[in-house]
Amino acid sequence: xxxxxxFFDSRWVQAPANVNEPGDGLLPxxxxxAGGACGVKPNGEPDVAxxxxxxxxxxxxxxxxxxxxxxxxxxxxxxxSKLWQLRAVVVNSGNANAATGSRGLGDAAAMCAxxxxxxxxxxxxxxxxxxxxxGVPLPLERITAGIAALAAELRAGGGEDFAxxxxxxxxxxxxxxxxxxxEAGTVRLSVQAKGAGMISPKFATLLVFVQTxxxxxxxxxxxxxxxxxRRSFDRISxxxxxxxxxxxxxQASGASGVRIEPKTEDERLFGxxxxxxxxxxxxxxxxxxxxxxxxxxxxxxGGDQHLAERVAHAIGDSPLVxxxxxxxxxxxxxxxxxxxxxxxxxxxxxxxxxxEGIVVCVAGAYVEHDHGALVQAVAREEVQYExxxxxxxxxxxRYFSDLGHEYVTINAEYTT
Amino acid sequence: xxxxxxFFDSRWVQAPANVNEPGDGLLPxxxxxAGGACGVKPNGEPDVAxxxxxxxxxxxxxxxxxxxxxxxxxxxxxxxSKLWQLRAVVVNSGNANAATGSRGLGDAAAMCAxxxxxxxxxxxxxxxxxxxxxGVPLPLERITAGIAALAAELRAGGGEDFAxxxxxxxxxxxxxxxxxxxEAGTVRLSVQAKGAGMISPKFATLLVFVQTxxxxxxxxxxxxxxxxxRRSFDRISxxxxxxxxxxxxxQASGASGVRIEPKTEDERLFGxxxxxxxxxxxxxxxxxxxxxxxxxxxxxxGGDQHLAERVAHAIGDSPLVxxxxxxxxxxxxxxxxxxxxxxxxxxxxxxxxxxEGIVVCVAGAYVEHDHGALVQAVAREEVQYExxxxxxxxxxxRYFSDLGHEYVTINAEYTT
Numbered sequence: 001x002x003x004x005x006x007f008f009d010s011r012w013v014q015a016p017a018n019v020n021e022p023g024d025g026l027l028p029x030x031x032x033x034a035g036g037a038c039g040v041k042p043n044g045e046p047d048v049a050x051x052x053x054x055x056x057x058x059x060x061x062x063x064x065x066x067x068x069x070x071x072x073x074x075x076x077x078x079x080x081s082k083l084w085q086l087r088a089v090v091v092n093s094g095n096a097n098a099a100t101g102s103r104g105l106g107d108a109a110a111m112c113a114x115x116x117x118x119x120x121x122x123x124x125x126x127x128x129x130x131x132x133x134x135g136v137p138l139p140l141e142r143i144t145a146g147i148a149a150l151a152a153e154l155r156a157g158g159g160e161d162f163a164x165x166x167x168x169x170x171x172x173x174x175x176x177x178x179x180x181x182x183e184a185g186t187v188r189l190s191v192q193a194k195g196a197g198m199i200s201p202k203f204a205t206l207l208v209f210v211q212t213x214x215x216x217x218x219x220x221x222x223x224x225x226x227x228x229x230r231r232s233f234d235r236i237s238x239x240x241x242x243x244x245x246x247x248x249x250x251q252a253s254g255a256s257g258v259r260i261e262p263k264t265e266d267e268r269l270f271g272x273x274x275x276x277x278x279x280x281x282x283x284x285x286x287x288x289x290x291x292x293x294x295x296x297x298x299x300x301x302g303g304d305q306h307l308a309e310r311v312a313h314a315i316g317d318s319p320l321v322x323x324x325x326x327x328x329x330x331x332x333x334x335x336x337x338x339x340x341x342x343x344x345x346x347x348x349x350x351x352x353x354x355x356e357g358i359v360v361c362v363a364g365a366y367v368e369h370d371h372g373a374l375v376q377a378v379a380r381e382e383v384q385y386e387x388x389x390x391x392x393x394x395x396x397x398r399y400f401s402d403l404g405h406e407y408v409t410i411n412a413e414y415t416t
Numbered sequence: 417x418x419x420x421x422x423f424f425d426s427r428w429v430q431a432p433a434n435v436n437e438p439g440d441g442l443l444p445x446x447x448x449x450a451g452g453a454c455g456v457k458p459n460g461e462p463d464v465a466x467x468x469x470x471x472x473x474x475x476x477x478x479x480x481x482x483x484x485x486x487x488x489x490x491x492x493x494x495x496x497s498k499l500w501q502l503r504a505v506v507v508n509s510g511n512a513n514a515a516t517g518s519r520g521l522g523d524a525a526a527m528c529a530x531x532x533x534x535x536x537x538x539x540x541x542x543x544x545x546x547x548x549x550x551g552v553p554l555p556l557e558r559i560t561a562g563i564a565a566l567a568a569e570l571r572a573g574g575g576e577d578f579a580x581x582x583x584x585x586x587x588x589x590x591x592x593x594x595x596x597x598x599e600a601g602t603v604r605l606s607v608q609a610k611g612a613g614m615i616s617p618k619f620a621t622l623l624v625f626v627q628t629x630x631x632x633x634x635x636x637x638x639x640x641x642x643x644x645x646r647r648s649f650d651r652i653s654x655x656x657x658x659x660x661x662x663x664x665x666x667q668a669s670g671a672s673g674v675r676i677e678p679k680t681e682d683e684r685l686f687g688x689x690x691x692x693x694x695x696x697x698x699x700x701x702x703x704x705x706x707x708x709x710x711x712x713x714x715x716x717x718g719g720d721q722h723l724a725e726r727v728a729h730a731i732g733d734s735p736l737v738x739x740x741x742x743x744x745x746x747x748x749x750x751x752x753x754x755x756x757x758x759x760x761x762x763x764x765x766x767x768x769x770x771x772e773g774i775v776v777c778v779a780g781a782y783v784e785h786d787h788g789a790l791v792q793a794v795a796r797e798e799v800q801y802e803x804x805x806x807x808x809x810x811x812x813x814r815y816f817s818d819l820g821h822e823y824v825t826i827n828a829e830y831t832t
Contacts, residue, residue: 066760066761067753067756067757067760067763068755068756068757068758068759068760068761068762068763068765069752069753069755069756069757069759069763069764069765069767069780070756070763070764070765074763075763075764096749098749098752099749099752099777099780099781099782100781100782101779101780101781101782102781103781104781133749134749134752134753135748135749135752135776135777135782136782137782243753244752244753244756319735319819319823323823323824326824332551333512333514333515333549333550333551336485336514336515336550336551336660337483337485337550337659337660339484339485340483340484340485340486340660341483341484341485342484343484343485344482344483344484345482345484346484347483347484347485347486347490347491348485348486348491349484349485349486351485360551361515361551363517364485364515364517365515365516365517365518365519365520366515366516366517366551366552366553403735403824404824405821405824405825407735407739407824408739408742408819408820408821408823408824409821
């Protein structure tokens with residue numbers, strides 16, 4: 001029972017009571033993975049990765065970027081892959097295979113074919129993802145050779161190599177393995193992710209791969225993933241930018257022999273563990289944020305749900321709020337500016353604002369407060385804002401990174 | 417005929433042929449102005465300004481921020497001022513009188529009353545504007561004393577003092593005086609503006625004051641202003657943030673004796689001059705942009721008008737596009753990312769992209785191009801992007817500043 005585990009280090013994520021962090025480096029039963037370098041990244045760092053389930057009955061589900069300019073791998077997965085029966089996932093980093101037209105679609109199919117051979121599965125049971133520069137054709141031969149070479153490297157302890165090979169500008173690793181103790185037995189849950197927001201020197205992306213050896217029906221897995229993604233990755237903002245390539249794949253091998261039945265206590269417990277893992281990973285993405293010093297959390301209450309979501313989104317994406325967070329500046333005027341910009345026609349706006357529990361604004365007007373305490377509060381690594389709109393019931397939440405010099409340096413000065 | 421005038425220095429603004437820049441420092445006939453320091457700004461810089469028309473028949477119109485968190489001066493003008501008969505405009509800088517509740521409304525009314533006395537006009541014929549820090553009560557006594565002191569300073573040559581006193585973080589002055597040669601005679605047109613985007617150390621705002629001595633009906637003036645604002649200030653983005661306080665006031669004294677009749681060639685000529693002046697001022701705001709090196713212009717063609725506007729907006733607001741512009745980075749992947757994010761569900765997206773006339777993407781896929789020429793093109797002070805969506809007829813345009821270190825420095829490091 002590792003409620004005080006080192007992975008769950010944000011005060012905004014509750015470490016589930018029925019979860020251990022095993023630390024043996026092994027993937028959930030049934031899975032093998034590998035990662036290596038095939039020469040897409042000019043610096044020779046790992047850039048190709050393969051994850052395989054050896055269980056024919058593996059179930060799965062997936063989520064993709066909603067961009068209208070989806071990358072070739074995303075288009076390929078949506079059109080060609082059996083997303084509920086994925087046995088393998090193949091990934092390259094260093095090139096996103098996006099804005100590459102019909103050649104890009106052919107290259108994505110070729111990656112799946114190579115992975116299918118390496119993993120010994122049907123090509124339609126392979127998901128493919130690519131992340132890196134866009135608008136440049138993939139060096140396909142290197143990648144297919146790299147995939148073939150990974151066949152011999154696949155192993156139960158390969159999760160870390162896989163995770164390393166999918167990263168681009170990430171400063172922090174984003175992976176975890178948990179043992180989840182259910183009534184029916186113990187199952188393992190692993191996550192490997194990459195993403196420092198939606199940004200990078202060239203272009204970046206959120207990729208998340210989740211494996212478990214629990215047995216879960218595909219539609220139940222889809223339901224769980226859907227809920228957990230809404231509470232994690234849908235709530236983070238680094239720069240408000242949507243990638244062409246975001247991909248999340250969840251696979252359940254069933255190899256533990258422990259079946260998770262719908263609407264049971266075990267499903268609730270497993271969902272809690274998945275939720276906590278994905279929320280912590282999402283916070284790591286926001287915290288990574290290419291030079292971010294601080295992570296903000298905004299909770300918006302009141303209004304209707306749609307308005308509350310929009311206000312939370314606007315605050316989390318505001319460069320004025322983000323630069324203030326970076327500077328440790330308690331300038332709450334930027335919060336009310338973002339709220340007002342989102343709610344035209346509602347002037348005079350009845351909004352309450354507090355920062356770290358210190359009330360600074362009631363019914364749209366400043367109130368006296370302890371400025372010294374406020375300055376101290378916003379200097380911490382995690383800063384919480386609460387915004388209350390008129391009306392009851394709705395609540396929205398968003399996590400966001402700050403906006404600092406490193407963002408500019410990385411995105412402006414590392415030119416193509 | 418100053419088609420080569422120094423004020424119209426952007427290649428994106430056509431200097432009208434029937435316009436001179438007189439350089440005598442005088443406002444249009446009938447107007448007097450003054451500006452001075454009253455101690456709102458701690459550094460003693462000018463922070464209070466008054467503009468008065470001595471003509472009882474003066475017509476006017478105004479535009480305000482659509483924010484739901486409108487400042488007290490904006491709320492006061494909308495509720496109390498005869499916006500079609502404004503004789504005077506009173507402004508303070510250094511404090512926005514926003515998020516100040518009922519006290520703020522009282523303070524705005526008191527400023528109007530003081531200005532009415534100083535100008536000898538009805539308080540309902542005064543517009544008030546404030547810009548600066550928000551959420552802090554106005555030092556009202558200093559301001560009303562300052563306004564009273566300006567009464568003796570009002571003069572036809574006071575436009576520049578007025579302009580200086582309304583500025584906050586502006587690095588560039590934003591004012592112009594033009595003589596517009598019409599068939600019915602020559603009229604004068606002056607503009608004083610402030611704004612380095614919607615941003616500043618504390619919070620900033622766009623304030624624009626326009627005067628002419630032409631005689632124009634108030635509803636015709638409103639129509640002209642509406643068209644010109646849509647083509648200028650509605651098309652600029654520094655950081656996508658909407659102020660609580662944006663205010664534009666247009667006053668016509670009629671003192672030249674030259675009347676502009678609706679739907680005449682003179683109206684077209686005057687409109688052209690107003691349009692060019694406001695577009696150039698808008699570009700100065702984008703160029704100012706607190707440390708901006710470059711200004712971008714994006715033109716989106718095709719799609720329907722609504723989509724084209726949204727895409728232009730998304731590109732102009734994208735921090736990835738803005739940092740690339742700052743870095744002189746021809747990374748067009750960031751353009752297609754912004755387009756795709758705006759048009760979910762349209763994958764694969766048929767979009768063409770060119771930068772400074774160099775075609776980089778056709779039908780959503782890269783095309784070979786002269787990279788060296790592209791690198792040179794994006795290193796200039798003004799960079800133009802063209803995005804073509806499927807469909808005919810629509811066209812949207814947006815000007816935007818880059819995002820660089822100075823933005824972060826000003827907004828993060830000058831803490832409260």
